[in-house]
Amino acid sequence: MALRLFPEWHPQDAVQLTWPHAEGDWAPTLPCIEATLEAMVVAIARYQTVLIAVSDAATRQRLAQSFACLGVADERLRLVVAAGDDTWARDHGPIGVEQDGQVVLRDFTFTGWGGKFAAERDNRLSQRLAEQGVFAAPLDTRALVLEGGAIDSDGQGTLLTTEACLLNPNRNPHLDRHGVEAELAAALGASRVLWLANGHLEGDDTDSHIDTLARFCDPQTIAYVHCDDEHDAHYPALAAMRAELEALRQADGSPYRLVPLPWPRPCFDPDDGHRLPATYANFLIINNAVLVPTYADAADARALTALAGAFPGRDIIPIDCRQVIRQHGSLHCLTMQLPRGSLAGASHSAEGTP
Template identity: 85%
Template sequence: MALRLFPEWHSQDAIQLTWPHPDSDWGPTLACIEATLDAMVVAITRYQSVLITVADPATRERLASSFSRRGVPEERLRLVVAASNDTWARDHGPIGVEQDGQVVLRDFTFTGWGDKFPAEHDNRLSQRLAAQGVFSAPLDTRSLVLEGGAIESDGQGTLLTTEACLLNPNRNPHLDRAAVEAELASSLGATRVLWLANGHLEGDDTDSHIDTLARFCDPHTIAYVHCDDPQDPHYPALDAMRGELEALRQADGTPYRLVALPWPAPCFDPDDGHRLPATYANFLIINGAVLVPTYADAADMRALSALADAFPGRDIIPIDCRSVIRQHGSLHCLTMQLPLGSLAGVSHSAEGSS
């Protein structure tokens, strides 16, 4: 059986978002996070469609009216009512694979990052969307506990991940490293798994998701978080991670091209002062563009420049994500890409390649 996990730069039908609601942890900062999501939707719909799950019909009507006034094309906006716990579509959204030449959406089990947070609605969200006819590709539900932010694909059989997440006993305690690799092979077509033993951001609830630390930009290039401040408590682990990345090899034995992303000044929660996980690695690749989280920091422009070099030919779009890190994620965590051929009713004229 021919099977592979699409890379993020594969042509997309849409970006999936799960809209926050007042009863979630976003309640106290709802206006701020909605403003960030508004900016994301306006930016993304310049290039492709957006699928938004909302909690109730009233929110659906409000958003439809608001985005219409802002010039978002009606045909590029899909609003669907379904219950959710939180907004992190990267981790509860379906993961697109190519199986025998067809698109299939894998629906893995989501447990709120190892039962840290309620997730019963989020875990059923993909099935509820499928039941409403949202997807044109089949939805294949799996018992493996796996979040989209935990894995990176080069589109050629190589996965990049962290030991701290995928080998954590709070996910699949019955599986050792070999068994996890076997599951990734059978579910996602992984022929190689590259494991990072180091790297973590303070304030991160995910047990070191790879999408906060190191990302494939193409099959030969990895962008990574580089801490250049030896006095920062992150420095030892991130410097060790840099060494691990330098030692990695492509399938043909050549080293990867590594793109160092700058280290923003520490961001702290305004209420209790704990450190927040600001990272430029949490960018989002869409058709023809890359959305990059920014933090009103002096390093923002250097991050944008580094990613412009890593993604020639794509527009680079900054999105202020200071509101997002208040809940310990960033831009990429809010999103899930739906590959070309997976969303019902979409005209398949998207740009991009695999």
């Protein structure tokens, strides 16, 4: 059986979001995070459809009116009532694979990053969307506990991940490293798994998701978080991670091209002062563009320049994510791309190229 996990740069039908609600963790800053999400939707809708899961019909109507006023074309917006617990679509959204030439959406089990937070509604959200006919591709439910932010694909059978997440006993305690690799091979077609033993961001609830640390930009290129401040608490672990990346090899034995991403100044929560996980690695690849999180920091411009070099020919779009990191995620964490062929009724004529 021919099976592979699509890379993020594969042509897409849509980007999926889960809208926050007043009963969730975003309640104290709901208008602020909604403004950030609105900016994301307006940016993405220039290139492709945005699918938004909302908690109720009133929110659907309100958002439809709001985005019409913001100039988002009707055909670029899908609003579907499917309530979730939180907003992190990267981790509860479906993961697209190619199986025998067809798109299949894998629906893995989501447990709130190892039982840290409520996740029952999030775990059912993809099924609720499927029941309403949102997807053109079949939804395949799997018992394996796996979040989309925990893995990154080169589209050629290689996955990049971290030991701290996928080998954590709070996910799949019955599986050792070989067992996890076997599950990734069976579900995602992974022929190689590249494990990072180092790397962590303070304030991260995910047990070191790879999408906060290092990402494929193409099959030969990895962009990664580079800490150049020797006095920062992150410096030893991120220096060790860089050494690991330098030692990694492509399937043909050649080293990867590594793109260091700058280190922003520390960001702290304004209420209790704890450090927040600001990272430029949490970018989102869409059709013809890359959305990049920014933090009103001097390093923003250098991050945008570095990623422009890694993605020639794509528009580079900054999104202010200072509100997003207050809940310990960033831009990529809020989104899940749906590969071409997965969204019911999708029109590809105006979607652009990858």
